[in-house]
Amino acid sequence: MHLRRVSRHNASSSYVYSAQIWSESAHRERKQHKNRRFSCNATGANSDEGAAIIDGKAIAQTVREEIGVEVASLKASTGKVPGLAVVLVGGRKDSETYVRSKKKGCEEAGIQSFGTDLPEDVTEEELLKVVADYNADPSVHGILVQLPLPDHINEENVLNAISIEKDVDGFHPLNMGLLAQRGREPFFVPCTPKGCVELLERSGIEISGKTAVVIGRSNIVGMPANLLLQRRDATVTVVHSRTPNAKEVTQQADIVIVACGRAEMVRGDWIKPGAAVIDVGINAVDDATKKRGYRLVGDACFDEIKPIAGAITPVPGGVGPMTIAMLLQNTLEGFKRTVSA
Numbered sequence: 245m246h247l248r249r250v251s252r253h254n255a256s257s258s259y260v261y262s263a264q265i266w267s268e269s270a271h272r273e274r275k276q277h278k279n280r281r282f283s284c285n286a287t288g289a290n291s292d293e294g295a296a297i298i299d300g301k302a303i304a305q306t307v308r309e310e311i312g313v314e315v316a317s318l319k320a321s322t323g324k325v326p327g328l329a330v331v332l333v334g335g336r337k338d339s340e341t342y343v344r345s346k347k348k349g350c351e352e353a354g355i356q357s358f359g360t361d362l363p364e365d366v367t368e369e370e371l372l373k374v375v376a377d378y379n380a381d382p383s384v385h386g387i388l389v390q391l392p393l394p395d396h397i398n399e400e401n402v403l404n405a406i407s408i409e410k411d412v413d414g415f416h417p418l419n420m421g422l423l424a425q426r427g428r429e430p431f432f433v434p435c436t437p438k439g440c441v442e443l444l445e446r447s448g449i450e451i452s453g454k455t456a457v458v459i460g461r462s463n464i465v466g467m468p469a470n471l472l473l474q475r476r477d478a479t480v481t482v483v484h485s486r487t488p489n490a491k492e493v494t495q496q497a498d499i500v501i502v503a504c505g506r507a508e509m510v511r512g513d514w515i516k517p518g519a520a521v522i523d524v525g526i527n528a529v530d531d532a533t534k535k536r537g538y539r540l541v542g543d544a545c546f547d548e549i550k551p552i553a554g555a556i557t558p559v560p561g562g563v564g565p566m567t568i569a570m571l572l573q574n575t576l577e578g579f580k581r582t583v584s585a
């Protein structure tokens with residue numbers, strides 16, 4: 245394991261001061277969200293002005309501030325802080341960026357972050373040993389192995405090895421099974437679909453009794469998004485790559501969650517006037533006018549949908565920041581179960 249680089253830091257030292265600032269701005273933010281509330285409906289009441297833009301970045305910031313306040317208060321009462329372990333294999337640039345954002349989010353919320361960076365050619369056995377060590381470490385309440393993993397590693401074996409009580413991604417088959425069963429609760433709900441529902445709820449969009457279409461059936465977004473919406477009493481249809489009439493089915497929906505992984509696949513004429521559109525996609529398209537040489541677009545065509553929908557999330561600045569906020573929230577939830585046990 246000589247190639248393993250382990251970094252540990254606890255950035256929660258100035259938490260009391262920060263929490264005061266956070267709670268004030270969280271209050272301001274909440275007031276702003278209230279003012280921005282609108283109704284998602286089938287009559288297209290908002291269609292003249294175009295869709296309300298759901299500001300995922302601002303809502304994620306509010307959530308993170310709320311987490312920071314709660315972490316500070318739990319630290320005061322228990323002397324302990326939540327801990328998140330992030331395991332990164334190989335040097336994928338996008339993965340490195342996401343992992344950095346996750347660690348920064350931890351720091352700001354007073355959560356202790358543990359990081360293990362492993363080389364691309366690490367063996368599955370070595371990776372499993374890292375997971376086992378974090379499973380056994382009482383100061384770690386959440387374990388995340390960044391995906392995708394290199395081809396020589398069996399992803400299923402790795403995800404199965406994470407303790408279900410520390411599985412903050414919610415990818416363990418047992419947590420997924422619990423999510424799928426009525427009347428049972430998983431230890432953790434996957435962060436991205438959880439963030440989608442949180443965006444709807446914090447924007448005042450009713451889910452119960454509504455018609456929802458989820459586009460995409462992946463294990464990490466589409467399938468759990470379907471289950472979460474059903475749990476909130478929506479009537480859900482899942483549209484996927486083999487659905488012959490995807491457009492016509494989507495036209496029926498009050499709520500559309502788009503997670504198909506194809507840039508701007510969902511067009512304006514797929515959307516019922518007044519519907520809420522949550523766009524999970526992040527696609528890079530070449531753009532010489534941008535400093536990075538590319539720009540990010542979603543799986544939905546924002547410019548076409550905005551005049552028609554009641555609400556829409558932008559890319560970037562929509563679901564992405566919420567994914568990280570939900571990861572921090574899951575870590576806090578895991579921690580709370582250990583201190584109250």
Ligand SMILES: Nc1nc(=O)c2c([nH]1)NC[C@@H]1CN(c3ccc(C(=O)N[C@@H](CCC(=O)O)C(=O)O)cc3)C=[N+]21
Pocket residue numbers: 342345388389390391392413435526540559560561562563564565566567568
């Ligand atoms: N075990 C595991 N858990 C994950 O949750 C996980 C993963 N593996 N592998 C990769 C995907 C991707 N993901 C994102 C997180 C944040 C943004 C995000 O914050 N996006 C910003 C910035 C985008 C940018 O500028 O690059 C935005 O949409 O505004 C995006 C994507 C988590 N993932």
